[in-house]
Amino acid sequence: MPARPELSPGLIVIHGNHLEELRALAVQWMRRYPLRPLENEVLLVQSNGIAQWLKLALAERDGCGIAAALDVDLPARFLWQAYRNVLGKDAIPQQSPLDKGAADLAPDAAVLPDLLAEEAFAPLRRFLADDQDLRKRHQLAERLADLFDQYQVYRADWLADWAAGHDRLRTSRGGERLLEGDSRWQPALWRALLADVGEQHLAESRAGVHPRFVARMGELDAAPPGLPRRITVFGISSLPAQVLEALAAMARFSQVMLYVHNPCQHHWGDIVEDKDLLRHEYRRQQRKGRPGAQIGLFEEEDMHQHGQPLLAAWGKQGRDYINLLDQYDEPQRYREQFERIDLFSPASENSLLGQLQNDILDLRPLAETRSTWPAVDPARDHSLRFHIAHSAQREVEVLHDQLLASFSEDATLRPRDVIVMVPDVNAYAPHIQAVFGQFSSDDPRFIPFTLADQGLRGKEPMIIALEHLLRLPESRFSVSEILDLLDVAALRQRFAITEDQLPTLRRWLEGAGVRWGLDASQRQSLGLGENLEQNTWRFGLRRMLLGYAVGSADAFAGIEPYDEIGGLDAALIGPVTRLLETLDRHLQQLREPATPGQWGERLRSVLNDFFLPQNDREDVLTTQLLDALDAWLELCEAATLDEALTLPVVREAWLGGLDQGRLSQRFLAGAVNFCTLMPMRAIPFRQVCLLGMNDGDYPRSQAPLDFDLMAGDYRPGDRSRREDDRYLLLEALLAARDRLYISWVGRSIRDNSERPPSVLVGQLRDHLASAWTLAGGGDLLHGLTTEHPLQPFSPAHLGWQERYIFADLGGGATAHA
Known part of the structure; x- marks a missing residue:
């Protein structure tokens, strides 16, 4: 049996304008240099679509024959696990205490309230005025957590300066400026957050861990345990500079393969207005030769003036990413291992679309396009x-x-x-x-057809009903709202109400005079006065029960009986009564603030008391809801949050986690x-x-947020909508x-x-x-x-004969036909 070829470590960057060619090379490379048994391939992707598309190629007979032993992950998640493998799982927590999720709870619970009295925090104090239910405070904490999470990835130098007491911003051009006025609260908040979590947790943040990781990788003489021997980064259109630096550090011991979708085979980093931002010594593609000249290259000012217009207008993100890659790419090291490391191929020239794609590939300016293609x-x-x-x-x-x-x-x-x-x-x-x-x-x-990327909220009936139940303190308990809940099969099943009983129930509610409000006390909680029992659910239920007991007799204790209840249909009164009692019980609980642990018990009780899943889809939804709840409770525990929270805060924290992107979403079906x-x-x-x-x-x-300081200081690699x-x-x-x-x-x-x-x-x-x-x-x-x-039945869709007939239907239509 031939010896298994060894993987040579290093950073390998493959460029190409067709993803299918890049995919074919990736599969061929994995077949030629397979990993050891029980060793997983590590694939870093940016979307579930790319992940599934790549798996399909691996599973084909011409590929590897099977798609197995694959660790498909997002770059940020993989990088944190690499930090833990290299620096030690005891030294690095499973999740950074200053990442989004954990960090949006810590400053909210312990830091923000104590800082609002300081003069620097006057802007936040004005925003948080009139915030009785603490919703604005938690929303602000969530936005700040997201912002500081971005700072850790894209502006670690800022955070280091702020931690050292310097209220300044280093700019992308090497300068710096002092923070003044309404922005000085951000460095103060960062220092307060660090003081609250402690120096140890500062070292456990991304901004603190990353330089230690890079330094440690430079000191090691052998690959650390847990570091994968091969890392494949496929089809990602942009990566932060921090991630590229980490991948380059891992390339000392791992084979890091980056398959980059590059729309142009020539150097195109200078076709921008701000040339100074991206001017560098390019070491990969050459600049395109001047049209009509046998020898010679465009000068930078010529590239700026004669670049392909669409590539110049739409390609900034790709240019920045390719230029960042060029800082680490050394193609002379690995060029001999491949037949080609630049997989550029033209499209068909027989169509307008192919001609346009070839213009982008060949960096054709407008004048050259006009002279190249026919009408x-x-x-x-x-x-x-x-x-x-x-x-x-x-x-x-x-x-x-x-x-x-x-x-x-x-x-x-x-x-x-x-x-x-x-x-x-x-x-x-x-x-x-x-x-x-x-x-x-x-x-x-x-x-x-298939629909991907849909959020569960607003789509799944069970989730819609749950969200309505979590708004009971704000509800008017109208008949239409409760009947909408009963349209959900899982809720009907819990209370043993069948779908064919709903018309009967609607007729009873109409006849008994039920309009809105659970009872007089619930109406009073909405600020609508006292003793307004008329036309509430309790009012109607008493009429129905009395009518079932006495028929069409006279009023009793001020209650007029509703005598349409009788026969076997009367059994429906029991489930309706249980539904109203359950709604009333949970209404009282949801009104009161509680700690995260208490909320966990309440929310599980809501799921169990109102829903009985009847199919696989509802079972999956229930599992997702419980998983999201457990994840939120773990974050609260990690942030030592024991403050009493209100329902709006908890509702958004729980249900908001359902729509977060996942690599398991269905695509290519x-x-x-x-x-x-x-x-x-x-x-x-x-x-x-x-x-x-x-x-x-x-x-x-x-x-961008008004307080997002990155908005005024763009750097290559930054994400921009x-x-x-x-x-x-x-x-x-x-x-x-x-x-x-x-x-x-x-x-x-x-x-x-x-x-x-x-x-x-x-x-x-x-x-x-x-x-x-x-x-x-x-x-x-x-x-x-x-x-x-405007209309699909417009006469404009018909042929001339049909239009003639259509216009003359009033006289002689048969003759024309």
């Missing part, structure tokens, strides 16, 4: 299309029709070859369900994939469809192999007035109009754009 004939070239509709519903209806046409034209096209991305999948989910879910599987118009535009969701598909590309909706606006969305659109454009479909609400549904698309779509359309011409003359964008009528 576009939309009748033959369907690779790039724009669609304008009047509403999100019409967008999805148009998409359904267009997909049916595509499947009819191309027998090789399958639903799994299509991905549909939207800025917010939760906003489009009802429309998608209404349009794609209206046909049965045996209907020729049926298109299988063999149907048309609907999902949110997310980082590295740009897996290659034959058709890429973008919906909802409206002005104001994309790029998504996420204004604005730059994220620009680079996402570039990745989506490059991921389409056959067709790119873009639609937006371009007409008002009220007055048909024009509405602009996203500014990024506008840039794309402007570039196309400037660089290409329409065959036969005319407006290119007009030939690539379809404006759809």
Whole structure:
């Protein structure tokens, strides 16, 4: 048996413009250099889509034949475990006490209240005025925890200065400025937090652990126990400088493979306005030669002026990441181990989409594009299309029709070859369900589809009912609210109420005069006066019980009997009574503040008393709820939080954990994939469809917090929603192999007035109009754009014969037919 080849440590960076080629090389490399038995492959990814796509390739017969022994993780989580393996699990806790989650409880419980009296904290004191239920204080603590967590990753130098007593900010250009006015409370809060958790916990924070880890890796002569021999980083579009520094340190003993999606085969780091920010000695790709010259390179000012427009406008995040990689990359060390370390290949030149992708690959300026490509004939070239509709519903209806046409034209096209991305999948989910879910599987118009990235809150009936129950102190107990709860099967089952009994119950409630309010005392708690028992649930229940007992007799003790209760249906009164008693009991408990431990008992009791899962899905939801509750209680225990908390704080802490991203979310399920535009969701598909590309909706606006000091000091590697969305659109454009479909609400549904698309779509359309011409003359964008009528039954959809008949139905329609 041949000896197993040994892995050579080092940092290896593979660039490519097609993810499928990078994936093929990654699988081939794992086959050529397999790990030892019972040794896991470590894969670092940024989204569940990339993870599943990579696993599918490993499981194929041409791959490794099976996808097993894989540790798929997010970079930050993996890095913390690496810290613990190298520095010792006794010295480094399982979770940093200053990470988001634990840190949002510690300052809230012990630090903030004591600091508000100080002059530096006047801005926070004004914000926290009138905060009886402590909701604002906990929300502020959560935002601060997230902000300081970002500081630990991206601005560790700031935190070190603040801990040393220097109220200053080091800038990206090597300078510094003093903090003044309304921002001085941040260094003071950081020092107070460190004093509260102690010097030991400061050393256990990311900002404290990372330099110790890098220094320790530099001192070791052999690989520390627990450090994986190979680390594969696949398809991540951006990493913080801190993570890259750690990976470079681990590369002394581990083989660190980074597969980088690079849209351009030339050096493109200078095609920005602020050239000084990114000027460096580039050691990988060469600058592109000057057009028309046999020898010679663009000068930096020429690169700035003649770069590819879309790459310059949308590629800032990718440029910064590649330039950060270049600080650690030494391709001469490993180039001989590969046939190619730059896997760049052109797209087909027979379509407008392929020509555009090749322009980006070859860094073609506008003038060169005009002279390179022929005129576009939309009748033959369907690779790039724009669609304008009047509403999100019409967008999805148009998409359904267009997909049916595509499947009819191309027998090789399958639903799994299509991905549909939207800025917010939760906003489009009802429309998608209404349009794609209206046909049965045996209907020729049926298109299988899956919805990814949906949050559980607002989607799952059981979660919606639970959230309503956790708002009982604010509820008016209207008939419609309680009946909505009874629409949830798990809740009905707990109280032995069947679905066919609901019409009877509705009739009884209407006849007994139940309108709102549990009883007079519950109404009084809402500030609505005393002794208002009329038309409450208790009032109606007494009428129904008395009517069952005495029939149509006279009033007794001021209660008028409701005599419609009788026969076998009367058994329904018992479950309704138990439901109201249970609601009343939990209402009294939820009103009172309690410690986290007491809240844990109360919330488990709410789940157990109101829900009885009846299927696997409800069992999974119950498990997720209990896991989220246990995780929150563990954080409270780690932060030694024993303060009495109010219901709004606990409710958001518990249910907010349900929608956090997970690598286990379903994706690539063999149907048309609907999902949110997310980082590295740009897996290659034959058709890429973008919906909802409206002005104001994309790029998504996420204004930074007023006190986020990183907003005014951008550094390469920083995460930015604005730059994220620009680079996402570039990745989506490059991921389409056959067709790119873009639609937006371009007409008002009220007055048909024009509405602009996203500014990024506008840039794309402007570039196309400037660089290409329409065959036969005319407006290119007009030939690539379809404006759809308001209604799907509009005569505009019919042929000329049908339109003629439709317009003349009042006279002679039969003759025309």
